[in-house]
Amino acid sequence: MTHPVWADADAYEAYVGRWSSLVAGDFVRGLAVAPGRHWLDVGCGTGALTSTVLGEADPARITGIDPSAGFIAQARARVQDARASFHVGDARALPVADRAVDVVVSGLTLNFVPEPARAVAEFARVVRPAGVVSAYVWDYTEGMAMMRHFWAAVAHLDPAAAGRDEASRFTVCRPGPLRELWVDAGLRDVSVRPVDVPTVFADFDDYWRPFLGGQGSAPSYVTSLGEPQRAALRDLLAAQLPIEPDGSIRLTARAWAVAGTAP
Template sequence: MSAYIATDAVAYEHSMGRWSRALAEPFLDVLDLRPGAKVLDAGCGTGALTAAILARDPTAQATGVDVGEAYVEAARAAIPEARFEVGDIASMRIPSGSQDAALGLLVMAFLPDPPAAVKEMARVTVPGGVVATAMWDFWGGFPFLRLLADTAAVVLREGAEWRDRYWTHPIGTPGRLRSLFEASGLHDVRERDIAIRQDFQGFDDWWSPWLTGQGIVGAFVAGLEAPARGRLEGALRRAWGADGPRSFVATARMATGRVA
């Protein structure tokens, strides 16, 4: 999933950032970060996880790294007490063993080389420190966007190609993150599901964020020719049913491990 568009922080917040912020809370609930910990937010985006860390512990020393310059700029503006860098989390300038924890929320599926990223997160973490990540289960636990992907596959030829290319990615399914962590040399590796509820005011609250072109889904929707996008929207409105509020449960697979 390397073809991720990250150019508009405001649009991202409306499309996916709001769900990253919601998932950050149960993600941190699993962890036992000591007060004042040095924490790496790997693939920080607009700073959802960093903000949650500092809200719980203002004495924490948080550093965020992300390749999206627009997202990093937004994080810097919103969270001046943290440090943010533009960079590849598979090759960071952070000193070895300098972090108490290295965390990556909703990033692994979008990296060209997830094993390299996990090894780098382990490198910068102190012995005994925690490395943790979570990724949406696109295959079976993400119904609010499976609705779009599966409808697109039926309605549009390019929709079927797009779904087959991006939505069969298995990294968020049970066992995959555990294997990734164990292969990277981490110990005491554990996996679990964490979930949030996603509430929408109506169809437009669900559909309109993808017209801005952010991420994998937005790039696909915004890149369609107008007639094709119109056919897809019409089919999705029928799939939605009577316009009005709708609620989904989104499930992410979380893995934790310790550095030897």
């Protein structure tokens, strides 16, 4: 599950992590899981979804697993709750016994797993009968406006970079493929729904600065550019983004949430 650019937790938070908490709230409330359950958060990252589960679902306990030691350290610092524990681990070989948890969730992670079907099979293995298995991923094809504006500008200036666009790389981040993964893992009553949240940037610098952090496909592309090319991209974005009279940029982000139950 390791992805080479996801290592700096602060840079991740500035780029897309700050929006993930908004999605997490809608996601957890939509699951409507009763209190007192044991949750497993796979690909827990910096702890955004774990924190939301603790605040919204009143679990008996929740275990977070992520391949990044840096993210696990950030999650431990962020989540000060005795019900939560965090461990370094791989979604494709979870260090969890069969039928050990009531709920398995995964936020904004599945597209980074080299073998997503193997990961979902692991989700199904560790959940108890009638337990919930659910995940959400960004809609890179249409729903992530901050990235769509970015890659449209890149396509204009550097058509050869099209293959770096998440929309072409993460084909699993669509309703059909997500549903298929859950069904193939033997999960039942599978559903997929959109989760839309606002992504409001205070000004253009608030939008642009996170792309300089090197975390993610778009920021890593920016850091690979020479200064003239980077300035040209910045200027084109500043000209094309829908900037409000007060300087703010009001966009939206969509995630797809998939859920099913174990037989």
